[in-house]
Amino acid sequence: MIAAERAYGQTRLGRIADIMLTGKHILLIISGGIAAYKSLDLIRRLREQGATITPVMTRAAEQFVTPLSVAALSGSKLYRDLFDLTDEAEMGHIQLSRSADLILVAPATGDLMARMAQGRADDLASTLLLATDTPVVIAPAMNVRMWDHPATQRNIKTLTDDGIAMLGPNEGDMACGEYGPGRMVEPMEIVQAVKRHFDSGPLVGRRIIITSGPTHEPIDPVRYIANRSSGAQGSALAEALSAKGAEVVFVTGPAEHAHPAGAQVVMVETAQQMLEAVQSALPADAAIFAAAVADWRIDDASDRKLKKTRDGLPALTFTENPDILATIAKSKNRPLLVVGFAAETDNVLAHAKAKRERKACDWIVANDVSPETGIMGGSENAVTLISEEGSETWPRMTKREVAKRIADRVAQALAE
Numbered sequence: 001m002i003a004a005e006r007a008y009g010q011t012r013l014g015r016i017a018d019i020m021l022t023g024k025h026i027l028l029i030i031s032g033g034i035a036a037y038k039s040l041d042l043i044r045r046l047r048e049q050g051a052t053i054t055p056v057m058t059r060a061a062e063q064f065v066t067p068l069s070v071a072a073l074s075g076s077k078l079y080r081d082l083f084d085l086t087d088e089a090e091m092g093h094i095q096l097s098r099s100a101d102l103i104l105v106a107p108a109t110g111d112l113m114a115r116m117a118q119g120r121a122d123d124l125a126s127t128l129l130l131a132t133d134t135p136v137v138i139a140p141a142m143n144v145r146m147w148d149h150p151a152t153q154r155n156i157k158t159l160t161d162d163g164i165a166m167l168g169p170n171e172g173d174m175a176c177g178e179y180g181p182g183r184m185v186e187p188m189e190i191v192q193a194v195k196r197h198f199d200s201g202p203l204v205g206r207r208i209i210i211t212s213g214p215t216h217e218p219i220d221p222v223r224y225i226a227n228r229s230s231g232a233q234g235s236a237l238a239e240a241l242s243a244k245g246a247e248v249v250f251v252t253g254p255a256e257h258a259h260p261a262g263a264q265v266v267m268v269e270t271a272q273q274m275l276e277a278v279q280s281a282l283p284a285d286a287a288i289f290a291a292a293v294a295d296w297r298i299d300d301a302s303d304r305k306l307k308k309t310r311d312g313l314p315a316l317t318f319t320e321n322p323d324i325l326a327t328i329a330k331s332k333n334r335p336l337l338v339v340g341f342a343a344e345t346d347n348v349l350a351h352a353k354a355k356r357e358r359k360a361c362d363w364i365v366a367n368d369v370s371p372e373t374g375i376m377g378g379s380e381n382a383v384t385l386i387s388e389e390g391s392e393t394w395p396r397m398t399k400r401e402v403a404k405r406i407a408d409r410v411a412q413a414l415a416e
């Protein structure tokens, strides 16, 4: 089985309508209160729903639950230290704080809430919370007097004004023997709230396939033909569409850009594998073909490394790759909206318009990738959107901004 099928098989195992958190990545910060024991169940429940959990523990949390239990239950690396050089090499604090779709703090102690309200960054948890631009949901847990204290009430107001969502606390008997508000909400209530958080946006219930990155076409087991696509535009599109609530299947060749948060990622190498992965991801409401697919592959790639010989240079013969965009656009389970990209170096508009008709797609996003534009491999793009109605040239902007604009248009088109 090819890598793509394996990866896709895994994500399809329990598909998907009832497993609502598939592809969602949650950074779970556990701070030090007795309610930390409930976080272990929370991790299990969130994972049952398909979420990926990256856990972070404060020093105090380690007094209540063991790092080993947290790491084992979440099935992922546990982050604990602000000044951990290994962590810094693997994933910096800034990236860690932004790689998730949601940051969940459960339990959130009075102390951590106070530090958040002040904008402090004196341990890993508070630093991540200060560095992030990801939505944050907190589930406070503390003694009832601490909850009622004017200082905590001030902090709650500050945090709410800062846009942080708060779950609970519930009222009830407390571990310390008192009664009142201060109990952390139950794990299943948190799971329901997390689901509600993701169940919003104009593309909820829409499934969108994106191809991205280059393809690698083997010459022999160690050599291949590739291109300079970084995958940046495709990743940005996946994130912009996920942020609008779409269920995104991201089929990517071996790209250097980080995979998008919030999408189901299917990794492939060759154009043929990419076509198969897209076909097995159908049906979908829309498909956006941002990959730079090799037009040709080596006809009879060698399964042994080609050697230098005295008989001269190896002769490589090429054969044509399938055109994934055209194949899907002309297939009987064609998505409602099919979008192609046209990377050109000359006569951009004329070529792109012809391509739209030839490949039977609804829109073409055309761009000039001449070396002097710095677009191929860069962070900006200058595009013209071509549809049946005509063409529209957008000013040069970042690939993330281009992605957001395209996502707006996709949402409009699918709403019509």
Ligand code: C5P
Binding pocket: 211, 271, 289, 290, 291, 292, 293, 294, 295, 321, 322, 323, 324, 325, 326, 339, 340, 341, 342, 343, 355
């Ligand atoms: O023909 P050209 O490669 O310029 O077409 C670009 C568009 O077609 C892009 O959307 C690209 O992802 C798609 N394409 C494809 N399969 C190919 C070649 C291009 O899906 N074999």
